[in-house]
Amino acid sequence: MPDLAVETHGIVRTFRDGSVRALDGVSIAIPRGRVFGLLGPNGSGKTTMVRILSTIIRPDEGSATVNGFDVVRQADAVRRSIGLAGQFATVDDNLTGLENLRMMGRLNHLDHATVRVRATQLLEQFGLAEAARRNVKTYSGGMRRRLDLAAALVASPPLLFLDEPTTGLDPQSRQDLWGFIEGLVESGTTVLLTTQYLEEADRLADELAVLDHGRIIAQGTSSELKARLGATVLSLTFSTTADAERGALLLADLTTKPAFVEGDVVDLTVTAGPAAAAEALRRLDAADLVVTGLALREPSLDDVFLTLTGHHAPDGAAEEPIAGSGRRRR
Amino acid sequence: MSVSGAPTTSAEWRWAVRDVWTMGRRNILALVRIPVSFVFALVQPVMFVLLFRYVFGGAIRVPNGQYVNFLIPGILVQTTIFGAIGTTIGLAEDLQRGLIERFRALPMARMAVLAGRTVSDLLRNVVVLLVITGMGFLVGFRPTGSLISYVGASVLMLFFAYALSWGFAYVGLAAPNSETAQAMTFPVIFPLTFASSIFVPVAFMPSWLQVFARNQPVSQVAEAVRGLMLGVPHGHATWIALAWAVGALVVLAPLATRRYRRVA
Numbered sequence: 177m178p179d180l181a182v183e184t185h186g187i188v189r190t191f192r193d194g195s196v197r198a199l200d201g202v203s204i205a206i207p208r209g210r211v212f213g214l215l216g217p218n219g220s221g222k223t224t225m226v227r228i229l230s231t232i233i234r235p236d237e238g239s240a241t242v243n244g245f246d247v248v249r250q251a252d253a254v255r256r257s258i259g260l261a262g263q264f265a266t267v268d269d270n271l272t273g274l275e276n277l278r279m280m281g282r283l284n285h286l287d288h289a290t291v292r293v294r295a296t297q298l299l300e301q302f303g304l305a306e307a308a309r310r311n312v313k314t315y316s317g318g319m320r321r322r323l324d325l326a327a328a329l330v331a332s333p334p335l336l337f338l339d340e341p342t343t344g345l346d347p348q349s350r351q352d353l354w355g356f357i358e359g360l361v362e363s364g365t366t367v368l369l370t371t372q373y374l375e376e377a378d379r380l381a382d383e384l385a386v387l388d389h390g391r392i393i394a395q396g397t398s399s400e401l402k403a404r405l406g407a408t409v410l411s412l413t414f415s416t417t418a419d420a421e422r423g424a425l426l427l428a429d430l431t432t433k434p435a436f437v438e439g440d441v442v443d444l445t446v447t448a449g450p451a452a453a454a455e456a457l458r459r460l461d462a463a464d465l466v467v468t469g470l471a472l473r474e475p476s477l478d479d480v481f482l483t484l485t486g487h488h489a490p491d492g493a494a495e496e497p498i499a500g501s502g503r504r505r506r
Numbered sequence: 507m508s509v510s511g512a513p514t515t516s517a518e519w520r521w522a523v524r525d526v527w528t529m530g531r532r533n534i535l536a537l538v539r540i541p542v543s544f545v546f547a548l549v550q551p552v553m554f555v556l557l558f559r560y561v562f563g564g565a566i567r568v569p570n571g572q573y574v575n576f577l578i579p580g581i582l583v584q585t586t587i588f589g590a591i592g593t594t595i596g597l598a599e600d601l602q603r604g605l606i607e608r609f610r611a612l613p614m615a616r617m618a619v620l621a622g623r624t625v626s627d628l629l630r631n632v633v634v635l636l637v638i639t640g641m642g643f644l645v646g647f648r649p650t651g652s653l654i655s656y657v658g659a660s661v662l663m664l665f666f667a668y669a670l671s672w673g674f675a676y677v678g679l680a681a682p683n684s685e686t687a688q689a690m691t692f693p694v695i696f697p698l699t700f701a702s703s704i705f706v707p708v709a710f711m712p713s714w715l716q717v718f719a720r721n722q723p724v725s726q727v728a729e730a731v732r733g734l735m736l737g738v739p740h741g742h743a744t745w746i747a748l749a750w751a752v753g754a755l756v757v758l759a760p761l762a763t764r765r766y767r768r769v770a
Contacts, residue, residue, distance in 0.1 A: 230611040255613040266604035270536035282528045283614040285521055311539065327608075 181243060181335045181366040182206040182229060188237035189224050189390075198224040200390035201238070206368060206383075208334075211361055213381030213398075214370040217481070221390040222370035223263065226339045229368065230260045243335055256284075259328035263340040267312050267323050273299060274308040276323060277330055284331035291330075298326040302356060318349030325356060335366045342376060354379060374480060378402075386480060393484050402475070408449040409479055410456065413469030414440045423465050427456050433483060440468075445475075445483070513615060522615035529622025530629070533596065537630060547592070547630070551585040551638045558705055559645045566706055570738070575649070578642035579659070579732040580704035585638050586667035587699060587724065589631040591691050593671040596623055597678030598687035601769065620766055624671045631667055635660060651737030659734035662744065666727050666751040672758035679765045698724045703732075723750035 182204065189199040199221045206212040214222045227233045229242055231251040239246065245253040267276050274295055281291035299308045302322040307315065312323065321341065328336060341357065342350040357380055361367060371377050377384050378398045386394040386401070394401060410430075414420040417440050424435040424442045430452050431444035446452035449472045460467055481487065513522040537544055558566075558577050568576040600606050600619075609619050639660075649656055674691060681687030701715060702708075702725040708716050719725055730747040733740025 227607075232607055232610045252613055255611060258611070260608065260611045262604060262608065264604050266608045268532065268536070268605060269603070270539050271532065275532075275535065279528060279532055280612075283525060283609070283612045283618075285524075285613055 179208055180205050180241075181208045181210075182212070182240070182368060184229070184238065184240040186238035187225070187228060187235045187240060189221075189228060189233065189235050197390050199228070199235070202387070202390070202392055203238075204385055204392070206366060208366055209364055210383065211367040211369060211381045213377035213384045214368065214387055215372075215374065215377045215384055215480070216370070216387035217372060219389075220387040222387055223339055224390075225387075226260070226262075226337050226368070226370060229254075230258055230337055231255055256331075257333055257335060259331065259333035259336045261321075261325045261328040261336070261338050261341060263343055267320060267327060269313045270311070272309050272311055273304050273315070273319075273323050276312060277327055280327045281330045286331060294330050294332070298329060302326045303352075316349075318345055318352065321345060321349065321353060322356070325353070329360070334364075336360065336368070338367060338369045340370055340372065343372065350376075374475060386484060388481065388485055394480075401480070408446050408452075409473050409475055410444045410446045410449065410452055411469075411471045411473065412442045412444070412456065412460075412467055414442070415466050415468050416440060419465050422463070423460055423467075426459055426463055426465070430456060436482060443479075443482075445479075513617075518615070522618060525615040525618030526621045526625060528614075529618050530626040531622075533623060533626035534629060537626075544630070544633075547589065547634055548637055550588065551581065551634065552641060554584065555581055555638065555641050555645060562705075568707055569709075571736075572646075574642075574646045575736060576707075576732065577705065578645075578647040579649075579735045580728050581642070582635060582638060582660075583663050583666075583724065583728045583731055584699050584704050586631050586635055586663045587670060587695065589634050590627060590667040590671040590674055591688065591695065592630065592674075593623055593627045594674040594678035594681070594687045594691055595684050596627065597675055598681050598684035601679065602683055606769065616767070617763065620672075620675050620762055624668060624675060627671050628664065628668045631664060635664065649735040649737075651733075651735050655734040655737065659731040662734070662747060662751070663727055663731050666723075666747065666754070669751045669754035669758060672755060672762045675762040676758065676765050679762065679769050698722060703728045723747070723754070726750060 185203050187199050187202045188197065190197050202221070202225060204212065214225060216222050224233070228235050229240060229247060231247050231254050234248055241247070242254045243257040245257065247254055268279070271279065277295035277298055278291050281294055286294065299305045302325065304319060304322060304326070307319060312320065315323065325341065338357065342353050345353065354376070357367065367380070369377070369380055381398060383397055384395065384401055385392045412423060414423055420437055420440045420442050424437050427442070427444060428435060430446060432447060433445040436443040444452070444456070453470060453472060457467065457470070513519045555578070558581065559574055563573045563577065566573050606619060677690050678687050681690050701711070701719045702722060703719065704724065708719045708725065711719055726743050727747040727750070729740050729743035733743055
């Protein structure tokens with residue numbers, strides 16, 4: 177086994193006869209046993225990247241090897257060495273959980289005995305043993321995701337692609353799923369994770385790449401990126417836009433990045449949240465500026481984007497074809 | 507496996523056959539799981555039998571014998587062709603739900619998704635054919651041909667429908683969603699089944715239509731099936747029908763397979 181589980185050089189992929197560049201020269205390297213997070217908003221190219229690495233589509237330019245196999249020339253060897261869990265929990269509604277896992281086992285060309293053992297084992301592991309013989313149609317969203325993840329693991333692949341594994345899940349189900357993923361990582365599985373949530377990437381990934389319009393705009397460990405971002409955003413709301421602008425000037429030395437003013441709201445990037453908030457209120461009070469709202473929050477993906485690109489994350493500017501519907505938009 | 511994805515060694519062929527079986531079994535399980543959809547598959551042909559036997563039938567004259575004996579072989583052909591449309595819907599749904607994406611990332615045989623689908627749809631068609639045959643006997647159908655030709659006629663129409671299901675597979679893969687997929691088959695299927703000798707003798711149609719109705723494949727299959735079931739001479743219709751079925755399979759199967767490789 178090579179040291180790198182995934183290695184890509186200058187991956188380009190266009191859709192709609194070249195008018196949309198979903199990926200525009202992406203190079204990444206994922207060492208074996210690590211968790212790599214691809215962070216980006218809708219339409220940034222995350223799913224396209226996963227589809228190329230899992231051999232569903234081919235790159236237009238560039239090269240990629242997965243577990244040492246070329247994704248185009250040795251696609252079948254790649255398929256034998258990966259697991260894929262997608263954004264939409266693509267399990268068969270008309271079958272039971274057990275039948276779904278057995279089908280995936282057979283299609284992974286495992287022998288009958290292994291299929292049986294693995295299916296039972298995974299249902300147990302993911303807390304689905306009781307629901308094993310129920311139609312997937314009756315499953316909750318969280319159960320479907322767990323089954324989807326289990327289905328990706330039937331053949332015990334050394335490398336797992338997780339495409340937005342928790343998008344649309346309630347907080348509890350998200351926590352559960354994170355726990356399962358951490359368990360896999362502990363047992364040595366390499367993971368490529370795509371996500372829109374900084375919190376998720378922060379918790380799970382050793383290394384992060386931020387994707388915007390098909391290009392990597394920042395890369396590093398989670399703490400490296402956070403250091404670039406400042407730890408916390410202090411958001412102050414004033415009663416008028418003029419007050420907001422005055423306030424921003426007054427507090428300019430508190431923020432590690434230029435203050436971001438939008439209407440009557442000022443966002444400051446600060447290192448010590450509560451202390452900065454207290455200091456800000458003191459100064460504003462002294463200047464007779466009325467603050468109508470105050471919030472401290474951890475940087476969101478949107479803050480990352482704001483910092484890195486100067487613009488907000490494009491909201492649903494999705495040109496990126498997603499599973500099952502992409503071909504129609506091409 | 508070769509770059510094109512087609513099995514080359516005998517071990518790969520064994521896996522490919524197993525994959526087809528796995529996929530086919532999955533589709534059949536879904537049919538058994540939701541018997542309602544299966545019942546609905548029977549509603550339409552049953553309605554056609556009743557409609558043409560008792561509503562329109564009295565006004566339709568056929569050259570030899572009773573209309574019911576003319577009608578039932580035709581309805582059976584129509585039923586199997588309509589049954590093959592199921593392939594379109596099934597594939598379009600799998601595509602829509604993202605299952606095909608998932609299958610494409612598995613080391614399974616590339617051909618198994620389509621082959622498994624068409625084979626399970628064929629099996630479903632066999633059951634529907636048996637039910638509608640029983641229905642035919644209930645409403646007075648009395649075939650006068652030999653048992654062997656009767657079975658031969660059934661195999662012929664199932665084979666023809668199977669060949670067409672590859673064309674329907676193509677439509678299912680090309681359609682934007684399963685609802686549209688089904689509607690997309692109608693402009694082809696309606697002229698082929700209704701401007702044919704399935705329900706009425708072609709001789710009663712206007713002469714310009716007769717040219718099409720007499721020579722198109724569905725009429726050839728209907729003529730062959732009717733001739734075999736009733737034990738009456740029907741020229742070369744059986745061979746022509748068989749040739750159409752083989753031709754359709756040879757053209758449509760590669761077309762659908764190519765389309766499958768391109769989707770995603």
